[in-house]
Amino acid sequence: MARLDGKVTLITGGARGQGAAEAQLFAGEGAQVFVTDVLDEAGQAVARSVGGGFRHHDVTSETDWVEVVRWVLGEAGRLDVLVNNAGIFRVVPMTETSVDLWHQVMDVNALGVFLGMRTAAEPMKQQRSGSIINISSIAGMRGAGTAFAYGASKWAVRGMTKAAAQELTPFGVRVNSVHPGIIDTEMITEVGENWRDVLVPRIPIGRPASAEDVAKLVLFLASDDSVYCSGHEYLVDGAMTS
Numbered sequence: 001m002a003r004l005d006g007k008v009t010l011i012t013g014g015a016r017g018q019g020a021a022e023a024q025l026f027a028g029e030g031a032q033v034f035v036t037d038v039l040d041e042a043g044q045a046v047a048r049s050v051g052g053g054f055r056h057h058d059v060t061s062e063t064d065w066v067e068v069v070r071w072v073l074g075e076a077g078r079l080d081v082l083v084n085n086a087g088i089f090r091v092v093p094m095t096e097t098s099v100d101l102w103h104q105v106m107d108v109n110a111l112g113v114f115l116g117m118r119t120a121a122e123p124m125k126q127q128r129s130g131s132i133i134n135i136s137s138i139a140g141m142r143g144a145g146t147a148f149a150y151g152a153s154k155w156a157v158r159g160m161t162k163a164a165a166q167e168l169t170p171f172g173v174r175v176n177s178v179h180p181g182i183i184d185t186e187m188i189t190e191v192g193e194n195w196r197d198v199l200v201p202r203i204p205i206g207r208p209a210s211a212e213d214v215a216k217l218v219l220f221l222a223s224d225d226s227v228y229c230s231g232h233e234y235l236v237d238g239a240m241t242s
């Protein structure tokens, strides 16, 4: 039996990077996969490749969230796994962070996660089962001096995860956060073209993670292998924060 047989899964920001890797891995483990993103063409291609569904979805929109969860329930009748993966990265230190930039980053990375958890909670509570996985970062484990708003948003994800786990775990709904280190996706190019020269010497394992390295941890939290895990942070960082 595959690890996600019969599970209905929803992955935000699934058009590329880690979200796309999760979609592939989940489908290979028997899940029904629904992908959402603001990138329509790429999102549709990922959905097609896993035999799943795609819908345009801005995670900062309350009404988009209601429509997306209604769509999944209409298509599949249930929702077992939500991966709040969509995110944006901006390399700007605190003294240069404008209020506009603060809101932009907090809206996608923190408000988006809050809205996702709130919308998915009701059907999951009714089922008395579910797993919500919120993608934070090592920037949610320590100070992110060069990416102030991003770090604040990822600490918010970690804190919201714990609070939501206290509220939802009694109903059978587990909530955890995942904290990747440096992952080789398009997001990291925000650091600059020379990101490998700058970042790899700081990674004890000697290389950035692939999107699949992270997806395997997300798979564990999505599956019943993690049935007693809720309310905690899971690092996948090649010892960067050790």
Ligand SMILES: NC(=O)c1ccc[n+]([C@@H]2O[C@H](COP(=O)([O-])OP(=O)(O)OC[C@H]3O[C@@H](n4cnc5c(N)ncnc54)[C@H](O)[C@@H]3O)[C@@H](O)[C@H]2O)c1
Binding pocket: 012, 013, 014, 015, 016, 017, 018, 019, 036, 037, 038, 039, 057, 058, 059, 060, 084, 085, 086, 087, 088, 089, 108, 135, 136, 137, 138, 179, 180, 181, 182, 183, 184, 185, 186, 187, 188
């Ligand atoms: N790449 C890294 O080094 C790294 C490290 C730690 C954590 N993370 C986190 O991992 C997650 C996935 O990032 P990735 O590395 O795959 O980067 P990525 O940029 O390839 O993927 C992010 C996806 O989110 C989507 N997105 C952005 N704004 C959105 C919105 N408003 N609504 C819906 N979708 C939106 C993008 O279109 C994109 O497809 C993010 O939450 C990111 O913060 C990444």
